Amino acid sequence: MQCPICYGEMELVSDETITNVNRCGTCHGLHFELLNQKNLDDVAQHVHLDTGDDSLGDKYNEMVYVECPKYDMIMDQRSIDDPIKIRFELCIACHATFLDAGEFREYMSDEYHDKFRELLPEN
Template structure:
């Protein structure tokens, strides 16, 4: 595999493994690259939030970075919002379907809770 660089800060991406699933994490800003379906698979595996060692404040800072390219195929990535957790913004590659979470976002994504679900159901309700 070619050496990958962080799409946000250009730091090196290191391989980290949890439950035999290999992801890439930036050694600088601690953002995480997931190949297609890895984030969804890891969301269901207990303890996988330990992959996300970064500080949410750092991740929030990197949310401000504009257009980024996929670290795998160099395609311009699309900004996405998690429907049940609209405070989580991440980037997805329209070609290889990889996902980039900034520091703290995967842990937050994994900890979707009852209140997130309630907000999703009733967020558009009028009084």
């Protein structure tokens, strides 16, 4: 699978207990095949999959037009700035989500978790 952000090669890093998670070998972004309010808490047990350096994520975070690898359509950008800044790509067709390196770790922390969850589809 090709990374929708930097076009690097992505590899499957999740086990079968959660949704498929692919990690990019170049930008270290994470692509979740399905992420929603229902499976978030299960997926949250796997923050160790986010091995990338925060600075890598910052470098690629400004990309606005990201195509879903599955549907060839532009992913929606979900974001809030207040009280904290959260920004990520979500495909409204298949509910795949792309998070830049370091963002998954950040959004699963107590401070961000609830706000991030609200931005995800219900199922």
